[in-house]
Amino acid sequence: MASLLRASEVTKRFPGVLALDRVSFELHAGEVHALVGENGAGKSTLVNVFAGSLRPDAGTILLDEHAVQIRSPHHAQELGIRAVFQQLSLVPALSVAENIFLGRELTAGGILRKPVMRARSLDQLGIFDAGIDPRARVRDLTVPQRYLVEIAKATLVPPKVLILDEPTASLTDRETAILFRLVRELRERGVGIIWITHRLEELYEIADRVTVMRDGRHVVTMPASETTTDRLITFMTGREYEQIYPEIAPVSSDTPVALQVEGLSTTTGLRDIHLTLRAGEILGIGGLIGSGKSQLGRALVGLEPVSSGRVTLAGITLQADRLSAHELLRHGAMYFPADRRGEGLLTNRPVFENMTIAALRRFQQLGFLLQKGRERRRVLDFIERLDISPPAPDARVRALSGGNQQKVALAKGLIRDTSVFIMDEPTQGIDVGTKIAIYQLLHDLARDGAAILYITSDLLELLHVCHRVAVMYQGQIVATVPHAEASEERLLQYYFGHIRKDSANGVNAA
Amino acid sequence: MSTPRELATGRLDGQALGGLARGLVDRVGLLPVLMLALVVFFSLASENFLTRGNISTILTQALFLIIVSVAQTLVLLTGGFDLSMGSAIALVSIVVGLQLLDHPDAPLTGLAIAGLAGIAVATGIGMVNGFFVSLFRVPPFIVTLAMMTAISGLALKVSRGVPVFGLPSYFSSTLYTGRVLGIPVPWLATLLILVVMYLLLHWTRFGRYWYAIGSNPEAARLSGISVRLYLFLAYSIAGILVGITGLLLTARVGSGEPTLGASFPLESIAAAVLGGVSIRGGEGNLFGAALGAIFLVMLRNGMDIMGISTYTQLMITGGLLVLAVIIDNWVHRER
DSSP states (O other): OOEEEEEEEEEEEETTEEEEEEEEEEEETTOEEEEEOOTTSSHHHHHHHHTTSSOOSEEEEEETTEEEOOOSHHHHHHTTEEEEOSSOOOOTTSBHHHHHTTTSOOEETTEEOHHHHHHHHHHHHHTTTSOOOTTSBGGGSOHHHHHHHHHHHHTSSOOSEEEEESTTTTOOHHHHHHHHHHHHHHHHTTOEEEEEOSOHHHHHHHOSEEEEEETTEEEEEEEGGGOOHHHHHHHHHSSOHHHHSOOOOOOOTTSOEEEEEEEEEETTSOOOEEEEEETTOEEEEEOOTTSSHHHHHHHHTTSSOEEEEEEEETTEEEEGGGOOHHHHHHTTEEEEOSOIIIIIOOTTSBHHHHHHTTOGGGGEETTTEEOHHHHHHHHHHHHHHTTOSSOOTTSBGGGSOHHHHHHHHHHHHHHTTOSEEEEESTTTTOOHHHHHHHHHHHHHHHHTTOEEEEEOSOHHHHHHHOSEEEEEETTEEEEEEEGGGOOHHHHHHHHTTOOSSOOGGGTTOO | OOOHHHHHTTOOOHHHHHHHHHHHHHHHOHHHHHHHHHHHHHHHHOTTTSSHHHHHHHHHHHHHHHHHHHHHHHHHHTTOOOSTHHHHHHHHHHHHHHHHHHOTTOHHHHHHHHHHHHHHHHHHHHHHHHHHHHHSOOOHHHHHHHHHHHHHHHHHHHHTTSOBOOOOHHHHHHHTSOEETTEEHHHHHHHHHHHHHHHHHHHSHHHHHHHHHHHOHHHHHHTTOOHHHHHHHHHHHHHHHHHHHHHHHHHHHTSBOTTTTTTHHHHHHHHHHHTTOOTTSSOOOHHHHHHHHHHHHHHHHHHHHTTOOHHHHHHHHHHHHHHHHHHHHHHHSOO
């Protein structure tokens, strides 16, 4: 079969990182080609090259067997390459129809032909059967609806190549089914589709071929029908299961409770959360995007509007209105946000300032002067202990890799003698090697008595890193499963709200 | 940095040269380079520039802008800025003048009351700025612009638009020409302020917190820092420094002036940014800002000597501010 889009020996270098190392990739017309790999494997970089957002340092790209230089996202669109990323490109204040036609409005004598555009938007949206009104403002839509609008916008004129970056991450079952149907239709019409995903079970359903990437390199391309989850994981990580995850020793039920949450509710959707976290335990919190798992962490530090409930830390009970990062820190708990650059770290400040910023009172003399020498020695200790690279206290945090940034964040907690770690997606955007180091580190901390609330979208982490797993669905904890009883199938059922009754139509009851 | 491979393949283009230039500016800072160029240029243009007397004049004139630039730096570091510093100086000048008129023959009482009143007024203005910025999250631009307008009106109203003349002579002879330990009072005040502010910014947790808030307020909050309290403190302490400047400047001009210091807000921002303080917060230090202030005064002095008109000078200063911000973007952009 003739190739529609082909990358040959494409290399892309970022400061300190070789993001793409002579990667070759081929997409046929009329195929769904899944692209899988760990975070940081280079999938996003590769599709950003196709989408015109990044220029490769070396290598060639062929479209319809002709070499092309994709200069910009706009140029990519002119060539017939459309990409739909997680960050949507919609304007919230405009209507659905206005968004779909943004930049290519239909006019008659300079006047917008609004009724025509609305009608065509309705046709376009009709494919989805999702009941979206073209006149509605995008900001009033739900997240899955917005995603469908984005796809409608991208396929208004059917592209040659459609790139979907984790399309199902923010969709529920129903929208996922709609999306699958649309993708199959586009495939029939000869569109080549690149499908980036973390959900391996999707591959069997939608993909024709699978390409695995790791550490910026192409590992393997094979027919989807020949893959198994075990093989894919080995390709993705370069290791067998057992080498990646630490051994999980059971936590005895008579160890003291480190964190107790009772009846926590927020006005943003968390409903009556109860959980108990013991010293020495890693409690995983799983669930789909939008299930409330991320909100749970944020609510504990007062970043979400908490309406009721209470939290007990080290024997001290905090009522809902007293939840704040400051209060939690006072009682030994630290929150590590998923968005490390946006919320967790002072990226333009040096490593040492980031590490001690929450513990400066411990480095004071005469009541106010900082003991910089002592501070520095402590920072160097932790750089060595956590194996942070480069081992430079004065390096700016933004110059570090994602994994080392996460280690700096952890050191910030350790320097304060934190006993409860609330971590949201702690390994997001981190390479495999550092991930393994972080898993080991967290297990060491737990063995020394730390309690860890581990919020993650990675099913494998829930299964292999956590002592217990709590699954959230629509703002509630629907099940808590001990490590020994957790399986992929069982957790996924809870993900989609199948609680005990296992009824297929219970999913979208709300 | 360009790799040998890039050099070999002829890929050392504008981008690579830009990188080299940025590396140089990164290492020594932009300001020393610009300053050296300026000194060389003015020395060649006029033999009256590089004289002991003229250098001393430049530095003495620069003292006031240095203090205000340090105050501005404090606020810039937290990610804000303060446009009301100029009219605050004007109000301080009027209040100090009026207080002094009440105590023509009692130097000690007069100095104490006028000094305290002046500093209290400016501190109060800083506290109100800090209050609105921190508690109500009104953008600093709006808060301090409104404050600038309101305080300027108040200064004109209290003084009825005319300067307060006839200040007792002890005032200027103490705070302008007076000496302590052989050092002129304005010099001593500036040095003390630089030392205290350096300690505060680099040797106490206050400074770390201000940098942290300017770098990433959300991360600062999650680190247990009371962002509101420290924002409030930054504006308030800046107010104290502005009050001291108003006092010293009034002693220098010898009367209470309702329009004193109008050019300070923009000049102090320009000085700080030229000195490497980022307008995005969390980056830079007060010595850069002080150097920036000296640079601006030196530029004005040199242009005066060359007979360049005040109007042209304003245009050049304006252009320089834009240039400084462009360079700030260029040096501090995410890499």
